[in-house]
Amino acid sequence: MLKNVKTCNVTISELRRLNRMNQYTHMLEVKNIVKQYANHRALDDVSTRVAKGSIFGLLGPNGAGKTSLIRIINQITAPDSGEVYFDGERLNPNHISRIGYLPEERGLYKKMEIGEQMLYLAQLKGLSRKEAVDRIKHWFEKMEMQSWWNKKVEDLSKGMQQKVQFVATVIHRPDLIILDEPFTGFDPVNANIIKEEILALNRSGATIIFSTHRMESVEELCDSIVLINKSKKILDGKVKEIRNTYRTNTYRVEHLAHDEPIPAVEGLFSIENSVHAGENTILTIKVAAGKTINDVLTYLIPLVQIQELKEVIPSIHDIFVQQVTAQTSNTLIATSE
């Protein structure tokens, strides 16, 4: 019996977390959310799901409705219609202490001492004073901020303030951490530290939502995304699947430079682009419908020495641009008709 306890590597708090999380597979489920402000509709029938333990990207340009959605999830505002489910339950005030939110518009009390301030924010999230003190000390050690306890916020540098802000966001060990534009304003060093901490939290079980308009900054981190534009959902799903869906059968073929440029072959492939890089030529080719890259290679191999072949998969940003332009031109057609 005692042996079992010793070999058990799970800490009590982790057990508590596991206990809290039921077997439901989605941390968050947003169903048909509509939010209407006086003059504009911030969210128009938006639905999406965030898998437990995943890193999720809430993407879209400025003004798309990301912050409105986050505010609804945080119960700062309520939707006009639609429902939000948190860990399988209808969103309710008990969930507040299980969410950690770093708003885009963030700040601290300038005249308040850091230690006091952290205690206050942690207690507002439902921690007892003692618990809060222990955890703050732990984090302060980890982030090398021990000497800051009695300092006022106004005496700290911007980067230091953001570290404090981040710790305040996760101090209550939330199951869901929502970070709105998390890396803006951070210097590269601190941004990296924070990114590592976020990933560590994710590994220990927390679900992360990144909200940003800079899609490239989180694309590599995210398992799944939802793309919002002008208050409507454009698409959502696993990053890999989305990118696969938007494959255009385009490849990059790098070969030793040849005296005569390779011509496109009707019905087999077209050449999108051709550049010289030192001794090599890089071709961007699009495989014609009904043919595969192997057919193209069969044609090319006798002609040139191939150095490298890579499929060109569109980035989320490319997909977004493509989708948005399609949408806009559709609207234009619709209005001109």
Place this chain on the structure above:
Amino acid sequence: MNKILLIIKREYLSRVKKKSFLLVTFLVPLFLIGIYALTIYLTAKSFEGNQATIYVIDQSSLIEGKLSNTKNITFMDVSDDIVAEKARILSEKEKTLLLIIPPDVATSSNVELYAKETASFGIQNEVSRQLEQVLRDIAFANAGIDRATVERISPNVTLSAKEISADGEKDSSAGAAMGIAISLSILVYICLFLYGAQVMRGIIEEKNSRIVEVIISSVKPFQLMMGKIIGIGLVGLTQFILWIVLSTTLMGVASAGIMDGRDIKAQIENQQRVSGDGVTPATKSQGGLFSKATHELSKVDFQTIVITFLLYFFGGYLLYSALFAAVGSAVDSETETQQFMFPITIPLLFTYILSFGILVNDPHGPLAFWLSMIPFTSPIAMLVRIPFGVPVWQIGLSLALLVGGFVLTTWVAGRIYRVGILMYGKKASYKELAKWFRYKG
């Protein structure tokens, strides 16, 4: 609920711990005591005066030798040479004055008193009192009336106003009541603005530093607003209670030590005794006024006033600070608050101005009654009426309405606040506020 307590605690402690709070809390009573001590000192001075010699040139020969020396004043008959005597008082080191009584003093009653520095009020009073007495005696004598007879038959009416109520009769204290009423209206007017503005500034600060969004992801905006309002209200109450305690203690020390209260009283009595066997009705009524004032003050029910003051201050504060909170949430900086302050200021200013005239003069009239019932004006209007005695049912009803009033304003303010605090860099209009109010959730 627990979270509201946390917010109240932070708002309260962060203000009470400030140096400026301690400074104001201790300086204001000291300032009041200073004024009080100065008043007592000056009063005593004017009674006491310095030793003075008065040269008397009596051109009428009616007064000579009839002026009696007092503890402080020595009268001395001198030559009739006005010019020489004027020069002499200039050269004297001691305080010396020159009293010139014209030949026709009996008919003109015009007497001149010269001094290097203007004669003190106490001396002037004493001289004119003695002259009047002498002249009156002469007039009585001329008319063949004996002064003793006059004193015997002269009526001396003392009017003591009584209040009658079911509980019995008691002495009225209209004069003191009026003074207290006006002081209360000034105090509550200033304090409502002072603490209301603190709420507003606190909210603007939270909005500007952008911490507000961090906090309202943990608590409801309404909790944050109420926590702030109650926290600052408690700061106000703490300050009042400290002021009352400090002032009364210091006042006690001041009257017991530096300026012995009994000493002054003794001096006054002494003055009256020395001033001669002939105490005229005039002096009597003068002394009477003084003692009447102290007597009236001693009758005022300070306990009731303090308690009702605290209740109405807190009630009025809750009502108005909610409005201040709504204003704070709607703007980005203090300079933008002007347009919204106007409707908040009007009812307070209106009652405040009225309290100096109509309310004090007719504390039980219909205007006073209605103003002390309407929640927006009752904190001032009722406090003005309290020193004059207000039936308990009226106080009860007015307090109940006040509670209803602040529930209403906090509800309205809360709806504006929850939207306003998340609106950055947007200049709000009244139309906008109305829209916010109607937003769902």
